[in-house]
Amino acid sequence: MKSLREIYRIGKGPSSSHTMGPHKASQIFLRLHPEARSFRVTLYGSLAATGRGHMTDIAIREVLEKQASVEIVWKPSVFLPFHPNGMTFETFTSDTPDGEPSASWTVYSIGGGALSEGDKPAGYLTETKDIYELTHLCDIQKWCDDTGRAYWEYVQQTEESSLWDYLSTVWAAMRESVERGVNHEGRLPGPLNLQRKAPVYYVKAQGYKATLQTRALVYAYALAVSEENASGGIIVTAPTCGSCGVLPAVLYHLWKGHGFSERRILHALATAGLVGNIVKENASISGADVGCQGEVGVACAMASAAICQLFGGSPSQIEYAAEMGLEHHLGMTCDPVCGLVQIPCIERNAFAATRALDSNLYASFSDGKHRVSFDRVVDVMKQTGHDLPSLYKETGEGGLAASPDFVHETEQK
Numbered sequence: 001m002k003s004l005r006e007i008y009r010i011g012k013g014p015s016s017s018h019t020m021g022p023h024k025a026s027q028i029f030l031r032l033h034p035e036a037r038s039f040r041v042t043l044y045g046s047l048a049a050t051g052r053g054h055m056t057d058i059a060i061r062e063v064l065e066k067q068a069s070v071e072i073v074w075k076p077s078v079f080l081p082f083h084p085n086g087m088t089f090e091t092f093t094s095d096t097p098d099g100e101p102s103a104s105w106t107v108y109s110i111g112g113g114a115l116s117e118g119d120k121p122a123g124y125l126t127e128t129k130d131i132y133e134l135t136h137l138c139d140i141q142k143w144c145d146d147t148g149r150a151y152w153e154y155v156q157q158t159e160e161s162s163l164w165d166y167l168s169t170v171w172a173a174m175r176e177s178v179e180r181g182v183n184h185e186g187r188l189p190g191p192l193n194l195q196r197k198a199p200v201y202y203v204k205a206q207g208y209k210a211t212l213q214t215r216a217l218v219y220a221y222a223l224a225v226s227e228e229n230a231s232g233g234i235i236v237t238a239p240t241c242g243s244c245g246v247l248p249a250v251l252y253h254l255w256k257g258h259g260f261s262e263r264r265i266l267h268a269l270a271t272a273g274l275v276g277n278i279v280k281e282n283a284s285i286s287g288a289d290v291g292c293q294g295e296v297g298v299a300c301a302m303a304s305a306a307i308c309q310l311f312g313g314s315p316s317q318i319e320y321a322a323e324m325g326l327e328h329h330l331g332m333t334c335d336p337v338c339g340l341v342q343i344p345c346i347e348r349n350a351f352a353a354t355r356a357l358d359s360n361l362y363a364s365f366s367d368g369k370h371r372v373s374f375d376r377v378v379d380v381m382k383q384t385g386h387d388l389p390s391l392y393k394e395t396g397e398g399g400l401a402a403s404p405d406f407v408h409e410t411e412q413k
Contacts, residue, residue, distance in 0.1 A: 001132035001281040003159060004273035008170045009113045009237045013229030014341035016241040017085050017286055017394075018047060018054030021109025026063035028115075028124055029089040033103055036091035039064045040101070042073040045084040046288035047109065049076035049395040053190065053339025055232065071097045076395065082118035083108040084288040084393065111286030111294070112239050132158050135281050137319055137374045140274070144315040151309065151318060152270040167266045167273075170236050174225070174248035175255075177235045181224025188230050190340045197346075198224035214253070215354050222249035222350040230342050239276040239285040242292070242334075242341050243299035245349035247272055250303045250356055254310055264310060271309045272302035275322045275374075282375070283382035287334035288394040290385020296348045297329030297381065301374070303356035308363055316368025323374040324359040325352075330377070331384055333392035335399030344400055 011020045022043075030036075041060050043051050051057060057072045064070045080086035086108050090101035105124055108116045117125055134140045140154055147153075155163070182202040188194045198220050205216035226245035229235045238247040251268065254260055260268075276285065279298045284290045304325035308318045329352070337343040391398030 001130055001135045001277055002128050003131055004155065004163065004270065004277060005166055006114060006128065007112065007237070007239050007273045007276045007280065008167070008269070010170065010173045010234065011113065011237070012232050013235050013241045013244070014232060015054040015056075016113040016237045017109045017111050017288060018051055018056045019059045020113035020237070020241065021085070021115055022047070022056050022087060023059040023063060024113065025087065025089065025107050025109070025115055026060045029105055030063055030067055032124060033091045034067065036068050036102075037095050038069045038071070038092045038097045039067075040071045040073060040090045040092070040097035042075060042088045042090075044075050044086040044088075045079040046394040047085045047087055048074040048078075049397065050336060050339035053336065053396075054341065069095065079390070080106070080108070080118075083110055083116070083286070084390070085109040085286065111284060111289065112237050112280065132277070135278060137275070137278055137322070141315045141319050150267070150271070151274055151305075151315060152267040155270040155274055163270075164266060167269050168262070171251075171262065171265055171269060173234065173236050174238075175252060177225045177228050177233065177244075178221050178248055178252045180233065181228045182220055184224075184228065188227060188342055189232070190342065191338055192340060192342055194342055196227045198227055214257070214357070217257070218249050218253050218353045218357065219350045221252050222246060222353040223346060225249065226346040226349040230340065230346060238272070238302060239280065239298050240287070240295045242287060242345050243295040243349060243352070245346070246296065246299035246352045246356065247303045247306065249349070249353040250307055254307065258310075260310055268306035268310050271318065272306040275305045276302045278375075279326070279378050279381070283378050284385065290382060291388050291393050292332040292334040292348065293326075293329045293381050294385060295334070296345075296352045297326050297332055299349070300329055300352040300356050300359070301325035303353060304359035304363075307356055307360040311360065311364060313360070313364055314368055317363045317366065319374050320366060320368050320370050321359045321363035323370070323372065323377055324362060325356055326374065326381060327372065327377045328355065330381055331388075333388065333399045334394040335392060335401040336394065336396065337400050337403065339396045339401075
């Protein structure tokens, strides 16, 4: 299991798999082929099906067109065997991509901005080392119980000391995305013409008494970050762009409303990152692979664990909170309308953030004992995701994306 730096990535939205990943792959390919006279990039499966709404082509062109012309080929009905988010980069010695390519590279965007060369590595990617010996929450919980330490201390024992500086940068980026979002009025980009809601929710929240104000503010903060993401703003994957509003919303609220120190917030980020890392290692955080349960569901589990730790939960209570955060999102589909990370993605972040508050509360009333473990839910999530038909996994072909009330992305081409 790799460093938490692989879970928390700072970058531009709206999608970690469809924007960040292709952008990074383009940078790698260009660096290795500065001699190219033209490029052709073929997008497969989910990348092609919802890539226009996710600005995949813009992310690629932004990098490669600095060097040469770029042709984008869309193949939404072709799924490569390793992962639904496949793409092939090709270079040509002529000014137009004709004839046989001089170089070719197939790579996969596997979620959270991460890349993989699949079963046939070409050596383009620098392999990051696995640094965590324990990769299941039950084993780490036992370590906590045996040593009398917390989850964040297991992270501290495993990672380099510079991680805390990195998490401080992550926390600053999260705060900034909330604060930009609650002050950013106007319309989100794309054919849906959605008005930003975060500024209005934030203002209205001030008029409620404390009991309702908590939820209203958390709604506003989650909407703020998700709307920044939808407009291509700078956010932090937690664990993905599509679910980036959940964890910042609850942490920002607790930081502002309860006065938690930055040090304790960073410890909570470490615990949340550990939870997300375990899911990434043993299942998936890619909506194209397992549906939205792997994005918003995992984000809710991360936030639930973070909140429970901040309020003094035991390792077993923190595990219970994380388990509920993920369990009650099992089966959630990824069906973005018009291929945009807007409907239903933005509201899902807001509801998942408040559900994380509930998961913490429920777990804190218990002694932490329960029948279904977090690790078992991760296994079930993986199987459930693979059992879901592809039309419910970020292809824009099923669920809300197929609603007659909206113009399907493919009809706009």
